[in-house]
Amino acid sequence: MRVRGAVAGSQQHSRVRVVQCHARRSRPTSNPGGGLIISPGGNPQQGRAPSGGPGLILPGQAGPGGRSGAQRLMLPNDRPASPGPAAPGAPPGDRPLPNRYRPPPGFMDGAPDAGAPAGPALSDDEMISKLRSRAGHWFQLAKIIPALNAKGYDSTTLDELTGITPLEQNLWLVASTVYDSLAASAEAAEAPGLLQHFEAGGESLLYHFRFLPAERRVDAAQHIAANDLSAAECEVLARAMKEWDRRPGERQGFRNTAPDCLAFKYMRDAIECRFAEDAYAKLDQAAAVAASDGARARVAAARREIEEAEAAKAGGSSALSSNIMLTLLRLSPDELGVRPLPQLSDLGVATADDLAAAPSASQEGAFGTFTISASAGAGTAPHKWVALPQWKALSLARRPAALPVPDCSRNAAVVAASQCKSDDDKKRMVGPGLLVVDAHVEGELDPRAYYLAPAGERGALQLVDGAAAAARGGGVAAAVLFLARPPARENVAATTSELLQV
Secondary structure (H helix, E strand, O other), rough: OOOOOOOOOOOOOOOOOOOOOOOOOOOOOOOOOOOOOOOOOOOOOOOOOOOOOEEEEEEOOOHHHHHHOOOOOOOOOOOOOOOOOOOOOEEEEEHOOOOOOOOOOOOOOOOOOOOOOOOOOOOOHHHHHHHHHHOOOHHEEEEEEEHHHHHHOHHHHHHHHHOOOOHHHHHHHHHHHHHHHHHHHHHHHHOOOOHHHHHHOOHHHHHHHOOOOOOHHHHHHHHHHHHHHHHHHHHHHHHHHHHHHHHHOOOOEEEOHHHHHHHHHOOOOOOOOOOHHHHHHHHHHHHHHOOOOOHHHHHHHHHHHHHHHHHHHHHHOOOOOOOOOOOOOOOHHHOOOOOEEEEEEOOOEEEHHHHHHOEEEEEEEOOEEEEEEEOOOOOOOOOOEEEEEEHHHHHOOOOOOEEOOOOOHHHHHHHHHOOOOOOHHHHHOOEEEEEEEEEEOOOOOOOOOEEEEEOOOEEEEEEHHHHHHHHHOOOOOOEEEEEOOOOOOOOOOOHHHOOOOO
């Protein structure tokens, strides 16, 4: 059947737009849904969905490809929906992508606690009313606070509505985590009445154990319940258990239990006491709570040490007084890093024989104690000594010695070796110096180094370079290490690079 109609506008004096609609009831084989297909242009559809151009598919008409079932509104230029999971014959390219959502880890690990109050399931007014009336134990009410915080109620607002201060809210929240760890522990389940001990006022007792692992919280809770500790005593116990962890080298004999941890803390407090009466009181506390034989032995040994010290002071056998403190100084490595050197005559005066007769000193011990060699007999003339820092060049020397230079600017060899090219360079050389050499020379001469070689009739030592010494022959007396200069007056201190002039 073919129907042709015209649709006119609803307002007068408006432009009339005519739309030709062709409707055709499709055959059962091609359009089982029996829908109505409307397309612009007036061309009847031959029992198939419009291809390419825009179209409108009314409910009841089959979807693309002749499939029937749930239909949807086809918008212009909209692609047909790809086959869903219920279409096993869909090609791989048309299958839907997998869902990217993944639940967080542990989302389905544990079942909800049937005994816990369903705070989030209550309305805001009901949860606020429970907090205001404190209808429940503190660890049950603590579960309502995060639910209200998620809905925009901060700690200050809850304080105004319920009278529970922010400090108490934090106390409940932190202590509830400790309580939940105790409830989940198998050891706590085997101890009857352990959790009931913390139902009333337990938040102030468990709050201090927030930093302990779960297995140690059970041991602490059992000690608290057995001895009915107060909040202040629980704080001392928590500190004692943390102190036991921090001092592995001092806890010999004490086991990792709450009583032994307390005994260990009391024993250390006794050692640090200035008066014997206070120390004995702490040791009595340690002996009362110690649970192992090793802990009792350590406490008894500490008591004997204090008694012996008190007896020594009372008998007058010691000339020392505990009221005066001995000053202790810990030296740094650079304060000990010095090496003594024998000082000879001035450069240009000392001879090779003087250098050969110079004694040597060896160092040993933690403080670098030096010993003069026995070859320097009593008949030899006394030598002067000078101590210089243990620079690398000096520490590697076998037989170091020092030769004073009265004025470096007046010694031509020193000025030439220092490469002074201007008057300012010569002014910086004004003043004394100390030429440090090593009398142990072996191997070939280095043309880039300086040496001391005898010259003249007296054989006085002179400064020569390696090339000149090799050309002269006759050997050298020592290898020059560096020329040390005293600190400059205009500067705070001379640097090492300024001291190494040669």
